[in-house]
Amino acid sequence: MNIAIIGAGLSGATLCRNLSPLGTVTIFEKSRGIGGRMATRQSIDAAWDHGAPCFIARDNGFKQFLQPFLNDQTLTEWHPKMTTLGLNQKAYKRTWFEPHYVGQPTMNQWLKALFAGHSVETQCDIQSIYGEPGKWYLASVGRNHGPFDWVLSSAPLAQTQVLFGGFNFDLAARYQPGFTLLCELAFSPSWDRAVCQDPVVAELILSGRRPGRHPGKTLVVHAQDQWASEQIASEPAMVEQTLRRAAEALLNTDFDSAKLHRWRYAQVIEQAASTHWLQPALQLGACGDWGGTQGAESAFISAKALSAALVHKGPKNQ
Ligand SMILES: Cc1cc2nc3c(=O)[nH]c(=O)nc-3n(C[C@H](O)[C@H](O)[C@H](O)COP(=O)(O)OP(=O)(O)OC[C@H]3O[C@@H](n4cnc5c(N)ncnc54)[C@H](O)[C@@H]3O)c2cc1C
Numbered sequence: 150m151n152i153a154i155i156g157a158g159l160s161g162a163t164l165c166r167n168l169s170p171l172g173t174v175t176i177f178e179k180s181r182g183i184g185g186r187m188a189t190r191q192s193i194d195a196a197w198d199h200g201a202p203c204f205i206a207r208d209n210g211f212k213q214f215l216q217p218f219l220n221d222q223t224l225t226e227w228h229p230k231m232t233t234l235g236l237n238q239k240a241y242k243r244t245w246f247e248p249h250y251v252g253q254p255t256m257n258q259w260l261k262a263l264f265a266g267h268s269v270e271t272q273c274d275i276q277s278i279y280g281e282p283g284k285w286y287l288a289s290v291g292r293n294h295g296p297f298d299w300v301l302s303s304a305p306l307a308q309t310q311v312l313f314g315g316f317n318f319d320l321a322a323r324y325q326p327g328f329t330l331l332c333e334l335a336f337s338p339s340w341d342r343a344v345c346q347d348p349v350v351a352e353l354i355l356s357g358r359r360p361g362r363h364p365g366k367t368l369v370v371h372a373q374d375q376w377a378s379e380q381i382a383s384e385p386a387m388v389e390q391t392l393r394r395a396a397e398a399l400l401n402t403d404f405d406s407a408k409l410h411r412w413r414y415a416q417v418i419e420q421a422a423s424t425h426w427l428q429p430a431l432q433l434g435a436c437g438d439w440g441g442t443q444g445a446e447s448a449f450i451s452a453k454a455l456s457a458a459l460v461h462k463g464p465k466n467q
Contacts, residue, residue, distance in 0.1 A: 153177065153287055155275050156303035158185020159445055160437045162263035163452035164301055174267050177287060179274035183264060184257030190331055195365045197331040197356050198256040199410050203227050203249040204445035211449045223262045225360045227251045234399050235346030254361035278312055282432040299432045303452065305414040306421060306439040316431055320421040322439035326381045327415030330370035330392050333405040337366055349376050349395035370396045385409055417442050425455035429462045
């Protein structure tokens with residue numbers, strides 16, 4: 150059986166791992182690298198985890214799934230020195246009461262381990278699907294891929310809607326947009342992660358202080374949700390400047406450099422009516438963090454539910 154998966158984030162990686170015993174799995178990813186919203190931006194001597202800074206696991210299935218990667222230290226618990234920061238406000242220490250996990254040495258290294266041994270076609274933006282059940286083709290710019298027996302999308306819901314809209318894909322979800330600034334600092338603060346009391350900046354994370362990282366002065370700045378929602382259609386240069394100035398004011402410094410990343414679909418705030426979508430007669434399916442509101446854990450749960458449904462209702466068992 151030939152299975153095509155669209156999207157190389159955590160839900161695509163979970164699908165790939167669960168479904169590889171059924172046949173050949175090929176993954177198509179529109180970005181240059183894998184990871185989706187758990188991606189890492191790299192320069193010659195620095196790396197920024199500019200999507201999810203970490204994640205938690207409350208679901209037992211997710212905990213079991215993570216365990217081998219915790220054993221071989223592809224994943225590790227993160228214990229940052231945390232503080233609060235606000236203009237003219239006294240900083241105080243913060244603590245976490247449950248484990249928070251990060252990939253080591255970068256966030257997407259864990260995703261790379263999940264995809265190991267499978268063909269991931271990066272820089273391949275799938276624009277449409279055509280054919281028939283058991284003989285599907287995917288079209289990217291100037292290229293066709295296939296045939297595939299099954300096509301599964303793990304893209305954010307709105308992007309899946311574009312691909313599967315003509316096949317009765319009728320789920321809806323709402324996402325919080327976000328902005329992230331990737332900076333280089335000239336000095337080394339005493340904290341690793343700062344939660345900010347500020348209308349523009351939500352938090353600051355020193356990327357190089359995370360487990361297994363190059364010990365550089367790389368800083369990731371995440372914008373406040375409400376401010377990001379208000380600015381989502383604004384000119385990127387203006388957003389970058391406002392976010393940069395707000396972070397520089399909080400730290401009372403000037404950054405050596407800063408680069409903006411916009412997340413149109415950062416985190417789910419209203420989940421879909423179903424954990425996943427499967428049309429056995431069409432041999433099409435979809436999953437993603439839109440199946441819940443717990444970020445990475447929801448991506449895993451949705452992909453696990455789709456894999457289980459496909460194994461039970463797939464062609465062999467119809
Ligand atoms: C700034 C930020 C902070 C976050 N913080 C947390 C946190 O603290 N804790 C937590 O649990 N979660 C957090 N999250 C959310 C978490 O990262 C996501 O829930 C999770 O990574 C989603 O995984 P996914 O596989 O469902 O989707 P994605 O990671 O988005 O993967 C989907 C992939 O599909 C690709 N794609 C889309 N359309 C196409 C197409 N047409 N053709 C080919 N490829 C396509 C995309 O490029 C992407 O790589 C955060 C996210 C962001 C952005």
